[in-house]
Amino acid sequence: MPREAEPSINERAFILEALQENIRLDGRPLDAFRELHIAFGEEYGVADVQLGKTRVLCRISASIASPYPDRKFDGIFTITTELSPLASPAFEVGRQSDLETHLSRVLETTLRRSQALSTESLCLIAGQKVWSLRADIHILSHFGNLIDTSCIAALAALRHCRIPDTSIKGGVLIVYTPLERDPVPLALLHHPLCITLNYFESGEKMLVDATLQEQQCSEGEIVVSANPQGEVCLVQKGGGGEVDALVLLRGIGLAVGKVREVGKVIDRVLEEDAKRRDKGGVVSRELRAENER
Amino acid sequence: MATKTLVFPGDIISPEVLPIPTNPSLPLKLGPGLRHVPPSTITSTLAGPLCIDRKKNAIWVENNTGRYIPQPNDLIIATVHHSSTDIYHCSITPHTAFAQLPQLAFEGATKKTRPQLNSGSLIYARILSASKHTDPEIVCYNPSTGKSEGMGELKGGMLFDISMAMARRLLMHKQKADGGIALLEEIGGKVAFEIAVGRNGKVWVKSGGVNETLLVGRALQETDTQGLGIEEQVKVVRRLMRQV
Numbered sequence: 186m187p188r189e190a191e192p193s194i195n196e197r198a199f200i201l202e203a204l205q206e207n208i209r210l211d212g213r214p215l216d217a218f219r220e221l222h223i224a225f226g227e228e229y230g231v232a233d234v235q236l237g238k239t240r241v242l243c244r245i246s247a248s249i250a251s252p253y254p255d256r257k258f259d260g261i262f263t264i265t266t267e268l269s270p271l272a273s274p275a276f277e278v279g280r281q282s283d284l285e286t287h288l289s290r291v292l293e294t295t296l297r298r299s300q301a302l303s304t305e306s307l308c309l310i311a312g313q314k315v316w317s318l319r320a321d322i323h324i325l326s327h328f329g330n331l332i333d334t335s336c337i338a339a340l341a342a343l344r345h346c347r348i349p350d351t352s353i354k355g356g357v358l359i360v361y362t363p364l365e366r367d368p369v370p371l372a373l374l375h376h377p378l379c380i381t382l383n384y385f386e387s388g389e390k391m392l393v394d395a396t397l398q399e400q401q402c403s404e405g406e407i408v409v410s411a412n413p414q415g416e417v418c419l420v421q422k423g424g425g426g427e428v429d430a431l432v433l434l435r436g437i438g439l440a441v442g443k444v445r446e447v448g449k450v451i452d453r454v455l456e457e458d459a460k461r462r463d464k465g466g467v468v469s470r471e472l473r474a475e476n477e478r
Numbered sequence: 479m480a481t482k483t484l485v486f487p488g489d490i491i492s493p494e495v496l497p498i499p500t501n502p503s504l505p506l507k508l509g510p511g512l513r514h515v516p517p518s519t520i521t522s523t524l525a526g527p528l529c530i531d532r533k534k535n536a537i538w539v540e541n542n543t544g545r546y547i548p549q550p551n552d553l554i555i556a557t558v559h560h561s562s563t564d565i566y567h568c569s570i571t572p573h574t575a576f577a578q579l580p581q582l583a584f585e586g587a588t589k590k591t592r593p594q595l596n597s598g599s600l601i602y603a604r605i606l607s608a609s610k611h612t613d614p615e616i617v618c619y620n621p622s623t624g625k626s627e628g629m630g631e632l633k634g635g636m637l638f639d640i641s642m643a644m645a646r647r648l649l650m651h652k653q654k655a656d657g658g659i660a661l662l663e664e665i666g667g668k669v670a671f672e673i674a675v676g677r678n679g680k681v682w683v684k685s686g687g688v689n690e691t692l693l694v695g696r697a698l699q700e701t702d703t704q705g706l707g708i709e710e711q712v713k714v715v716r717r718l719m720r721q722v
Binding site: 189190191192193194195196197198199202203206208210212274275 | 557569572573596598599600632633634635636637682688689691692695696
């Protein structure tokens with residue numbers, strides 16, 4: 186089983202020495218993200234997120250399926266992650282690594298268990314027909330901080346996604362093509378994001394958006410998921426080193442600030458994309474499926 | 479490397495471009511990126527500038543892609559992975575077969591005075607032999623003289639990744655004239671530093687402080703990724719110098 190190449194003694198010592206002087210290798214402040222670039226595809230529900238050299242593509246696809254017998258009113262929403270050797274030679278095909286399990290669990294908790302996407306809104310006919318939504322996350326290149334990048338990609342894709350409009354007439358389900366009615370956006374109740382904090386010196390120093398090298402040198406990481414309103418959905422600490430409760434609280438505060446910052450970037454690119462797609466005119470206004478609410 | 483013509487894959491190299499050897503008995507040598515199609519056609523298989531060395535009667539295409547494949551006599555920076563009875567197993571590039579460094583292949587090393595290297599130490603070494611079918615063998619001394627010639631363990635400092643073309647340019651005899659690199663001289667005028675360049679795309683830099691080491695590393699990486707010319711390199715160095 187291939188493993189990520191460990192940094193040498195010299196690199197480790199240098200990174201730690203530089204951190205004591207609050208210097209990072211790429212010259213950013215300790216609490217700064219790398220350059221974030223989000224692009225949407227021609228189709229709805231495709232988001233390509235680049236955070237520095239790390240790149241993740243998320244695609245949302247929807248189909249109509251029958252619901253689980255014990256959850257008749259809930260639609261189906263699954264998140265799948267794929268770490269292919271394309272991203273890093275340390276990834277193997279067909280074997281689920283610890284990183285992949287960790288990544289999918291964090292995303293599952295952040296987006297699904299926090300009820301960011303209301304699965305009830307995906308129900309079409311109770312007990313018979315529901316939307317089955319699938320988020321495919323492809324890691325294209327791995328240079329650190331996969332969790333945050335994947336979460337940004339998944340949330341941006343969900344917010345960008347449109348599913349066909351439907352109606353029920355006399356017990357018959359009608360699915361409209363985009364020509365008949367504009368597709369409708371998903372019912373997202375809130376917009377949570379993950380922020381990974383890598384800590385050093387038992388929490389004295391916390392790094393936001395660590396690169397792969399910094400990740401490998403850190404004592405451990407704290408993953409915080411929160412929404413811009415400041416509601417925390419998940420706090421997870423891994424890595425073994427112990428941290429003080431106050432450090433954890435400080436980390437959560439820091440993460441919430443970052444969630445707001447990244448959320449604003451997503452808002453801006455979504456607005457730009459909507460402007461690009463809006464052809465204007467009375468017809469497009471009249472035919473719009475969404476209402477003022 | 480006097481004239482620079484740009485070639486693309488499939489281009490036929492015209493016979494006028496080929497070097498006229500000073501010594502007629504010297505055969506023409508084709509380097510990477512060129513292919514000989516009998517009887518006398520030479521085509522390129524890569525895109526890049528065509529380089530010609532008249533003295534050696536050699537011709538090749540400079541190209542900045544691909545992974546590092548060990549070649550004999552290349553200077554490389556490797557990481558010690560683990561040690562066995564009398565060999566250190568070193569990784570030249572991640573996820574490839576380990577290179578073997580005999581524990582006695584250091585200057586003045588005997589069974590009692592051989593250096594103790596831990597897992598994760600960096601070494602500057604020369605490739606002794608490399609072939610497709612065996613693990614590469616590296617040494618930290620010149621076998622003909624027994625001297626270290628700057629090779630051995632690299633202590634302290636920091637390792638930076640650069641592209642393989644940049645490493646080749648840095649290792650040229652006339653760095654400024656042939657490689658088009660002036661930034662090391664420019665920095666060297668103001669800050670003292672040590673540097674070791676590995677053909678496997680690694681540079682080790684050591685200087686007085688963290689800031690100075692990072693200055694050299696960042697200037698090299700910026701020059702590499704943005705393909706800066708000599709004047710631009712001087713500007714980058716001045717800008718980074720002001721930040722320190």
